[in-house]
Amino acid sequence: MNPIILSSKKIAGLLFKEQVKWTIWFLSFMFVIYIVVVSFASGPHSSFIDLANFSNGSSAIYMLVIGILTTSTFFYYYMQQGAARKNFFFGAALTSVLLAVVITIMLILLTFILEFAAGWTGWNIHGQEFDFTSSISEFIYIFVSFIIMHLIYFLIGWMIGLTFYRLGWLYGLLSIACSILLLAITGILIEVTHFSFFTNMIHLPAFIAFPLNIVLIILLFGVNYRLIKDVTVKI
Amino acid sequence: MSYAIEAKEVSVQYKDFTAIDQVSFQLKAGKIHGLLGRNGAGKTTLLSVLSAFRKADNGTLTIDGENPFENPRIMQDTIFIFDQQKDLEYTYDKVGEMLKEMAYFRPNFDEAYALQLVKKFKLPLNKKVNQLSKGKKSAFQAIIGLASRAPLTIFDEAYLGMDAPTREIFYKEILNDQEEHPRTIIFSTHLVSEADYLFDEVLMIHNGKVLLQGTNEQVISEGFSLTGSLEQVDAFTEGLEVLNSQVLGGTKSVMVYGGLSEQQRIAADQAGLEIGNLSLHDLFVHLTKGEEE
Numbered sequence: 001m002n003p004i005i006l007s008s009k010k011i012a013g014l015l016f017k018e019q020v021k022w023t024i025w026f027l028s029f030m031f032v033i034y035i036v037v038v039s040f041a042s043g044p045h046s047s048f049i050d051l052a053n054f055s056n057g058s059s060a061i062y063m064l065v066i067g068i069l070t071t072s073t074f075f076y077y078y079m080q081q082g083a084a085r086k087n088f089f090f091g092a093a094l095t096s097v098l099l100a101v102v103i104t105i106m107l108i109l110l111t112f113i114l115e116f117a118a119g120w121t122g123w124n125i126h127g128q129e130f131d132f133t134s135s136i137s138e139f140i141y142i143f144v145s146f147i148i149m150h151l152i153y154f155l156i157g158w159m160i161g162l163t164f165y166r167l168g169w170l171y172g173l174l175s176i177a178c179s180i181l182l183l184a185i186t187g188i189l190i191e192v193t194h195f196s197f198f199t200n201m202i203h204l205p206a207f208i209a210f211p212l213n214i215v216l217i218i219l220l221f222g223v224n225y226r227l228i229k230d231v232t233v234k235i
Numbered sequence: 236m237s238y239a240i241e242a243k244e245v246s247v248q249y250k251d252f253t254a255i256d257q258v259s260f261q262l263k264a265g266k267i268h269g270l271l272g273r274n275g276a277g278k279t280t281l282l283s284v285l286s287a288f289r290k291a292d293n294g295t296l297t298i299d300g301e302n303p304f305e306n307p308r309i310m311q312d313t314i315f316i317f318d319q320q321k322d323l324e325y326t327y328d329k330v331g332e333m334l335k336e337m338a339y340f341r342p343n344f345d346e347a348y349a350l351q352l353v354k355k356f357k358l359p360l361n362k363k364v365n366q367l368s369k370g371k372k373s374a375f376q377a378i379i380g381l382a383s384r385a386p387l388t389i390f391d392e393a394y395l396g397m398d399a400p401t402r403e404i405f406y407k408e409i410l411n412d413q414e415e416h417p418r419t420i421i422f423s424t425h426l427v428s429e430a431d432y433l434f435d436e437v438l439m440i441h442n443g444k445v446l447l448q449g450t451n452e453q454v455i456s457e458g459f460s461l462t463g464s465l466e467q468v469d470a471f472t473e474g475l476e477v478l479n480s481q482v483l484g485g486t487k488s489v490m491v492y493g494g495l496s497e498q499q500r501i502a503a504d505q506a507g508l509e510i511g512n513l514s515l516h517d518l519f520v521h522l523t524k525g526e527e528e
Contacts, residue, residue, distance in 0.1 A: 004311060005339070006311065084287075084305050084306070085305055233288035
């Protein structure tokens, strides 16, 4: 008997390799756009360098899009290559966590590089909206917040993609409505996210927000597993 | 390595439409099985169930003794080649690169054989897959299907867009490679007349039900043709299931469905009627005729 080639671990490795490639492309474009904007703009525009402003909105949406594509692109492909749904799910789940970590690391590195380059070239740009350089604890707080935010956006995208794939456009639209609600909740739970309705009204301390984030992540993994575990591969 | 398949009362329902209606059959390991059916007969749905792309709503299915659904071993050893013209429009990798990639996923993939087939099908290795013509895209998929040497290989109308000489190459390769590397091949088609020599066994489905199943010879022997004078043919075929008839002057030729006993054969001989065999194509066309004809 041949060993199983497309195990969860193997799928995670292949997906991660591919998605990191996409991510590098995405961040490169972001970087170029940023350089162009900063070169031509001055004054308040240059505060765009801020970690959150520079990256957060677009990187979260990027994760959402990757999540949406997970089903129509990656799932479909690996099913054709003889993968089992369960193996794909666990592979993609592992990749989503890894990618959330990696994109956060890349963004922070880019921000440091930009800060350094700004100081060196004498660009007039101010520091971060989020303070992640003053202390280790602040850094960890921001770092983990970004990872969680990226992961949640990915999982929401994955849920939308899966719902459209499995249940058609009507339920798909409902999943988008549901996602807006979830993003609003994420807005309350995670300070760094840009998409929030109630941040000014409600402020949850970290020791409440983090466990709630974990609950939300587990819930999204659960929903996605339910949607994928016996889904029909459309041909 | 090849897998045997057994389906018992398998059904698939799409809302209020029954695509597969309690079908039961056995497919022997190591044979080429022709799956015949008209458009909408349920061929692709059935193949989706066999390849674990879809779960059957009812019934039991075993491949190599196990339920294939979410079975990593059976799924890895099953390759399902179906019309992917649209998907391949967005495949920007080169033919050679894609074939190398397949070698990674399929344990029995023979890259040297794939390259031989590339030459036979005259595929450009350095061309991007999306730039291939429709027929060449089908040939590309056929190469993957053949070179993967999966214990269960399914071709669902995999010849779409191929011209007649290319189809001929494809059919010959199926026969040749199957002989050297036996596996279970299911070949779904409605181009019965040109592919019937491939099949060891035939499974004919119609409106989601199994119409006929057996070896090619058994299935063909389910019908016969009868030619003779109009009156004698009419008299002989009274009570028999006539699939089709043609009259030319005073001569009538009919296609009859059902076996012929030795007594009947002698009686036909005595009446001067000519008995002939039906082709698989004749049987397929006339057995699956709808009310519209």
